[in-house]
Amino acid sequence: MPSPETSPEFEALLDYLKHYQGCDLTGYKRSSLMRRFEHRMRSIKIDSYQCYLQYLQQHSEEYLALLNDVLINFTSFFRDPDAWSYLANEIIPKIIAQKQPNEPIRVWSAGCAAGQEIYSLLLLLAEILGIEACLERVQCYATDADAVAIQQARKGIYSELEISGISPNLLKKYFEQTQQGYVFHSKLRRTIIFSQHNLEKNAPISKIDLLICRNVLIYFNPETQVSILVRFHFALKNTGFLFLGKSEVLVNRREIFTPVDLKHRIYTKGLHLSVEDHLSINPKSFRKPLTDRPLPIQNYFWQAAFESSPNAQFAVDLNGYLIAANEQANLLFGLTLNDWNRPFQDLEPGKLVAAHTSAKITANRRVLLKNIEWNTSQGTQCFDVAIVPVFNHRKQLIGSTLTFVVQGVTVSLEAWQNAGSRR
Incomplete structure (x- = not known):
């Protein structure tokens, strides 16, 4: 195969995923990305990017299998550190500034998987507000369609490899080392409401100040992505923020979200919802x-x-x-x-x-x-x-x-x- 830096066939493959599946992988390092693609291609006995593109176009189920291979190793605490730094320095202070001193701050991690992202966010809020104020004011919701993932997230126990992205001082402050692994701060953990939730069918949580849904939308077809984004618009306050994943591209036909920082995939509300938008989530x-x-x-x-x-x-x-x-x-x-x-x-x-x-x-x-x-x-x-x-x-x-x-x-x-x- 051509070298990672000079492969027009591979770039065409990425371009297809971005524009026809709403999955933008162009920001990932080419060498590691290509290794993951090649691993998947070998498993189905395809030896060229051009043939694999044709296979993707003809077999709709292959897209999800590819994502599982490509993105499975990218979940971690503070995934994409630059985006989390921007969130901590720019977005969270704005949310706090527009609140009264004792007014609740409501956050939702949609598609929380094993819980790393909701705990990353809660850790940031505790650092900025102080642990006691965070316990009093912050209302956290973490949802996923997978009941097993919810059980794992609720426990908040992680291996040494899984907490590798956390600095030693934060690790000491917010985790307890046990025989089972590193356990997230027990009092802060109890502020999170974990529940099973289907983004396609279930009603969104309302009055949310910050909604995190990172590299989840890409697992849905474009039509379903539109429906979920309408639900997210419904969930957010007018002053709320949406934090998507590095791989995601907004596919909505109307600009119901406006980018605050496109590089870090952070958005706020744009256009009002229309009757057609409402029909996409409540046709009955x-x-x-x-x-x-x-x-x-x-x-x-x-x-x-x-x-x-x-x-x-x-x-x-x-x-x-x-x-x-x-x-x-x-x-x-x-x-x-x-x-x-x-x-x-x-x-x-x-x-x-x-x-x-x-x-x-x-x-x-x-x-x-x-x-x-x-x-x-x-x-x-x-x-x-x-x-x-x-x-x-x-x-x-x-x-x-x-x-x-x-x-x-x-x-x-x-x-x-x-x-x-x-x-």
Whole structure:
């Protein structure tokens, strides 16, 4: 085979993985990378990169087998040290600075495997905040689809080889050496909630300040990657950050994430989610169209208006179930995808409405509720709530929309109601 530094066939292979599979391996050292590829190729009796590219294109299952061979040895504490240094020096201080002194900091390691990355992050937070403050403020979630990996991560026990990336002073401070191996700090370990979680199907954890998912997306096809990224957007606060792996390329058709530092794969929220984005993660919430014809431009206009409204808006079907909520509604009431298709009356905004009216929210008339107070740990907010019936083209009632307007923010809803009564 050509030498590692002069192989156009190998570069073509990497280019295919980057642009057609969303897996960018071009940042890895060529000599070690090529050894891993050649090991895989020998196992299936292929002796050229060009033939292996053709094999990859014809056998979809080979891609996952290749990743297992190539990336299996790259998992470690503080994998890609430069990226972790940037996280410690630039991103974590920003997260802390935008918080009140006692406000919780919520982090999620999605696809945590054996736990090295969630422990790496918790170690950094403890160094920056201090161990006691970290114990009081930091809420950690670590999830993986593999139940065995979760059990291993929960134990937090690592071999001498596995902790080789940790400096001696940090090792002494945060690990206890036992006969079984090096055990991560017991009190800090208990702050982490470990759970089995399927990124394709399960609802994301909400109100996250920092979401770490490194070299996990590359194991999914591009369509599933799009769906998972939408879930991540849903999970993050507007001020939150997404930390991906060195091998990953964002494949979303819309720029719902904006790079903060592309080299280190750190992003923040970009565009708002669209109805189409929501459909990619919750298709059962909507009936399938009777035809495959594209929606009229007017429909897209009203969809965009719903999504981009500065007011919290909900759509409830005729049976009283939540079928849509815009981003402002999700942020205001802390909703997750698990709340879709639930009875609206069981959710916090539904309880507020029910406490101020006995009228059905899917009644055949407009309802305006004034001065609804919502008491939370953050204080009291006061809303005006507009409930509007929705009819189909046959003038049959199909549900309602509810708009929560924070008092003093927008025009009076009385004017809206009066205008509606004159129509």
